[in-house]
Amino acid sequence: MEEILIISNYYPPEKGAAANRIEQLALKLHQNNYRVTVVCPLGNYPKGTLFPEYKGKFSVTEKRDGILVKRLWIYPSVSKNLFVRILSVLSFSSCLFFYLLFKKTPQKVVVQSPPLLLSFLSVLVLSWKNKKIILNVSDLWPLAAIELEALKIGSFSHKCSLFMEQFIYKKSTLVLGQSEEIIAHVGSLFQNKKCYLYRNFPDHNLGKMELETKENEPIKLFYAGLLGVAQGVLELCQKIDLKGLNVELHLFGDGAEKNQIEAFISSQNERKIIFHGMLDRKMLHEKLQTLDIAIVPLKTRIYGSVPSKIFEYSALGFPILYFGGGEGETIVKENHLGWVAQVENYTDLNRQLRLISSLKKQELDLIKRKIFETTTVTFNLDHQIQNLISQGVF
Known part of the structure; x- marks a missing residue:
């Protein structure tokens, strides 16, 4: 050996x-x-x-x-x-x-x-x-x-x-x-x-997709990871426009911006952003099973960087809303993994969110299943x- x-x-x-x-x-x-x-x-x-x-x-x-x-x-x-x-x-x-x-x-x-x-x-x-x-x-x-x-x-x-x-x-x-x-x-x-x-x-060892797409609930967007400056999650919370949309944003993680994010969320009247804190990987995946779409943001386009969250969550069957530019954008587009918004362009991001909000749950479930089948082979x-x-x- x-x-x-x-x-x-x-x-x-x-x-x-x-x-x-x-x-x-x-x-x-x-x-x-x-x-x-x-x-x-x-x-x-x-x-x-x-x-x-x-x-x-x-x-x-x-x-x-x-x-x-x-x-x-x-x-x-x-x-x-x-x-x-x-x-x-x-x-x-x-x-x-x-x-x-x-x-x-x-x-x-x-x-x-x-x-x-x-x-x-x-x-x-x-x-x-x-x-x-x-x-x-x-x-x-x-x-x-x-x-x-x-x-x-x-x-x-x-x-x-x-x-x-x-x-x-x-x-x-x-x-x-x-x-x-x-x-x-x-x-x-x-x-x-x-x-x-x-x-x-990733290596999830899944024989079949385990995600649940629940009817009569908002479409649940989520971010799970480091809450640091490079990810720009605080700015995302401040500039994302969920008003009037059938969309919630769920946050999981820890990092330098955690306290500011919590303070911002508590100051909002319309509670469409929910912070869950840091969970271990197994618990996180269990919690995510009833959520719908993974958002992958970067504050700036960084040459050479491809966020591993693209592979991690699409391999579970989650569509990706990518907001980071660069090679990650190409991977999402070429593999039909979801939606792409221009990096740092919140007008474009909010436009994509309006498209997502109009989806029926049956359509969303079908998208998840296609992505799971694709990534099982490709990733x-x-x-x-x-x-x-x-x-x-x-």
């Missing part, structure tokens, strides 16, 4: 797309006869405080569904203070650097990027040790940081980030890109680099992993 190591900044019981994505990769490799080890921080995301089971500990080794998980110390934080956030990143990165330097590691290593500093230090040490480095790129940094206005072009931080980005692409054995745009970007920098598309397909994680294994990626 071959060994493989995965390095990630997130892993369950942490919540969110990044943790779910890495867990799915680990489980699928395990199912294909790899002995998988994951190195990650002590659980703290998204609240930025250590989970009770990890408090007072420097490191923890545990087994989760056949995966050996080694958790290293981190000073957790979701502070907006730049110094505190850098300190948090450096704490885990430093522990990881010495772990990789002195511990025996498998010949094959998957390195998740971003965070950029984490992937840089990992690739640095692993290249010294002549390991096969499989760089799994889910977002393009620092490009995404520039588009989100978190970095200024030409600043010292930007120059350092560009150096680290080029270093990890150059020193990695091959690159897994979550989008065609990522593959194109890496290829533009290093034309001979082996690059492979690896989508964030198949088993086929994707087996194809990559056959090509010698892992």
Whole structure:
């Protein structure tokens, strides 16, 4: 049985797309006869405080569904203070650097990027040790940081980030890109680099669609995920126009905008936006079964980024209302997964909502079933992993 190591900044019981994505990769490799080890921080995301089971500990080794998980110390934080956030990143990165330097590691290593500093230090040490480095790129940094206005072009931080980005692409054995745009970007920098598309397909193991479409109830739109600045959920709540429509918006999640969102909802007379808080993945999927359409927003179009929610929820049978631009827009259109509104264009979004409001429940149920049938074949994680294994990626 071959060994493989995965390095990630997130892993369950942490919540969110990044943790779910890495867990799915680990489980699928395990199912294909790899002995998988994951190195990650002590659980703290998204609240930025250590989970009770990890408090007072420097490191923890545990087994989760056949995966050996080694958790290293981190000073957790979701502070907006730049110094505190850098300190948090450096704490885990430093522990990881010495772990990789002195511990025996498998010949094959998957390195998740971003965070950029984490992937840089990992690739640095692993290249010294002549390991096969499989760089799994889910977002393009620092490009995404520039588009989100978190970095200024030409600043010292930007120059350092560009150096680290080029270093990890150059020193990695091959690159897994979550989008065609990522593959194109890496290829533009290093034309001979082996690059492979690896989508964030889920693994729901459903033989049939489990969604219920309830008559005599409003059409229930939902957002489930991080309530951060990049997603723009607060602005969505402020600018979405549900007045006179047969539509409700249900919100699930946690993050920096949570308190503002709750305050805004409580100030509204017409309670058509309902906040449910953060639920674990299993409970969330049970709660979602009686809802109707997943909205996937981004505050700005980010080159290279394809929200995993497109795959996650369409694979359950949910139509997608996509509001983020870029490659995600193409995926929704080409696979007939629902509706697309121009990114940052709330006039267009509200026009799409009026179309959705006019749907009969029988029409909506038929749309769900068609999407479920399509995605069962098109977004198949088993086929994707087996194809990559056959090509010698892992």
